[in-house]
Amino acid sequence: MATTAAYDEIADWYEYEFLGATGEGHADPLGLGDLIDDLLGEGTGSCLEIGCGTGIHAARVRGLGRTPVGVDLAGGMLGHARGRLPVARADAERLPFRNGSMPAVLAVMVHTDMPRYPAVLQEVARVLRPGGVFVHIGVHPCFCGGFADRGDPDRVVVRPGYLDGHWTTDSWTDQGLRDKVGATHRPLPELLHAFLDAGLTPERFAEAGGRTPLVLAARTRSAGRAGRKR
Structure with missing residues (x-):
């Protein structure tokens, strides 16, 4: 993935400057933690976070009774994550887990970093156990992107390109x-459509991050499809 080297290069900046604080007390201006609470909810067993980065959501997942596990391609980011959850350096398109082994999977603000996100969702469906839950939390495709100018807090200017x-x-x-x-x-x-094509059935949606939302989130559930063979 082209973004791997870039994230390795900015890992310290991301941890210490972009997040606004070190450790578990990082700022959460978009309300991502509330979305995790609401859409993932309480449960038991492992919760795999794909693109876990520095592992900043691990404490939130653990607080829901789940056991966080993370994968990411960027070794620099994982250097910060290792103190927060068990991690593996792995491609989200080839997850190092057995078919049907995960009760829950989480993706937070990473789908735009994954050029083949539909293929990633196929892998999510493969590792989810029947009836398992997948929570997607990402930038809002309608109001965020190179086509959207959010420089004025009172309005978003959407140019051609959506x-x-x-x-x-x-x-x-x-x-x-x-x-x-x-x-x-x-x-x-x-x-x-990528959710549906992967066999993930949407159950709930949410928006967050301001009057013109920055974030679109979805709770989906595996229908028990076997997924791609390994």
């Missing part, structure tokens, strides 16, 4: 991630 589906480093700010590592944009129908 329907194009592309990778770009264009961003309305130089204080965030996207001008550094880029992002792959998918229009809303393409993203929702």
Whole structure:
């Protein structure tokens, strides 16, 4: 994945500056923790976070009674994550877990870092046990991307480009991630179809992050499809 080297290069900046604080007390201006509480909910057993980065959501998952486990491609990010949860350096398109072995899988603000996210969702469906839950929390495809200017807090200017589906480093700010590592944009129908094509049935949706939302989240459930053979 092209973003791996970029995330390795910015791992310390991400941990100490972008998150706003060190350790578990990082800022959460988008309300991602509340979305995890609401959509993932309480449970037992392992919860695999794909693209876990520095592991900042592990404490939240653990507080729900679940056992967090993480995978990421960026070794620099995992260097920070190892003190927070068990991790493996792995490609989300080839997860090192058996078919039907996970009761829950979580993805938080990473789908734009994964150019082949539909293939990732196929892997999610493969490792989920029948009836297992997958929670997707990501940037809102309608209001975030290289086509959207969020520089004015009172309005979002949407330029042409929403329907194009592309990778770009264009961003309305130089204080965030996207001008550094880029992002792959998918229009809303393409993203929702990817859930369905993987055999993940949507149960609930949520938006967060302001009057014009920055975040779209979904709780989906495995229908028990066997998925790709390993």
